[in-house]
Amino acid sequence: xxxxxxxxxxxxxxxxxxxxxxxxxxxxxxxxxxxxxxxxxxxxxxxxxxxxxxxxxxxxxxxxxxxxxxxxxxxxxxxxxxxxxxxxxxxxxxxxxxxxxxxxxxxxxxx
Amino acid sequence: xxxxxxxxxxxxxxxxxxxxxxxxxxxxxxxxxxxxxxxxxxxxxxxxxxxxxxxxxxxxxxxxxxxxxxxxxxxxxxxxxxxxxxxxxxxxxxxxxxxxxxxxxxxxxxxxxxxxx
Numbered sequence: 291x292x293x294x295x296x297x298x299x300x301x302x303x304x305x306x307x308x309x310x311x312x313x314x315x316x317x318x319x320x321x322x323x324x325x326x327x328x329x330x331x332x333x334x335x336x337x338x339x340x341x342x343x344x345x346x347x348x349x350x351x352x353x354x355x356x357x358x359x360x361x362x363x364x365x366x367x368x369x370x371x372x373x374x375x376x377x378x379x380x381x382x383x384x385x386x387x388x389x390x391x392x393x394x395x396x397x398x399x400x401x
Numbered sequence: 402x403x404x405x406x407x408x409x410x411x412x413x414x415x416x417x418x419x420x421x422x423x424x425x426x427x428x429x430x431x432x433x434x435x436x437x438x439x440x441x442x443x444x445x446x447x448x449x450x451x452x453x454x455x456x457x458x459x460x461x462x463x464x465x466x467x468x469x470x471x472x473x474x475x476x477x478x479x480x481x482x483x484x485x486x487x488x489x490x491x492x493x494x495x496x497x498x499x500x501x502x503x504x505x506x507x508x509x510x511x512x513x514x515x516x517x518x
Contacts, residue, residue: 324507333405333492334509379444386451386499387432387507388460391444 292317296380296392303370303399311365311395313380318358324389325354325365326379334379338365370399403427405510407493413516414483422478422513426495433476434496434507435468439489447491450476451499483517490514 293316303309313323322341326334338347338354340363346355353366367374375398381389406425414420426433435447446460450470461467465483470476480487490512496505 326509333511334494336506336508339506381444383507386449387434387494387496387505388446388449388457389434389436389444389507390446393443 292320292382292384292390294380294382294390294392296378296395298395299393300396301398303397305370305372305399305401307370307399308366308368309370309397311367311378311380311397313363313365313392315361315363315382315390317382317384318361320358320382320384322383323354323356323363324381324383325352325363326381328377328379328394330376337378367397370397372399372401374399405493405495405508407491407510407513409513410511411514411516413518416485416517417482419479419481420483420515422480422491422493422515424476424478424493424510426474426476426493427508430495430497430508431473432496432499432505432507433470434494435476435478436492436494436509437462437489438492438512442489444492447478480515483515485517488515488517 297312324339325337340356351368356363377394379394380392431452433450438444449457465481468478492512494509496507
């Protein structure tokens, strides 16, 4: 059974810092991995999707990497801003979109 | 519409009553998913529809839960004889095709917040 772990559970940083969120998964037989953002009381917003054959994806200040063989992914956020404060969720896709989620990292960026 | 639409956004119901939650996927998306997010449990898969194929119901927690998708578009998740442990956010998602090795991004709605009292 796939298990996804996210570290740290919570992170508080001052504005402007670069930061890394970690995600690990136990079964490397995945099709892709997706990073989501969830604001309080809201649904999930897709940030980046990395196919199993890819090593990384970038979107603006976000960069996600994937090392499938070791079961790890990282989400790098450059020059963090207060508007980045949210819960970040990592989800692995082992079959047609049946996602297994981590518990999330609660990020707070203070001015 | 522009995104996945869910209704109601909030529902408070008495224990033992039935509830129906509705999902309108993004137009043209053939794959539709229901997930549940509860405190302490994280996000868990409930059911998956792909086109006209038989749905994958493997995540439904009990036979009180059922879902249907009419005309390959709108979906309804029904919970019969609700229990307090059913209190959660029910999230619907859709993708252009199967969100697996085809690499289709999965888009989520805002969720239906269900409280059973």
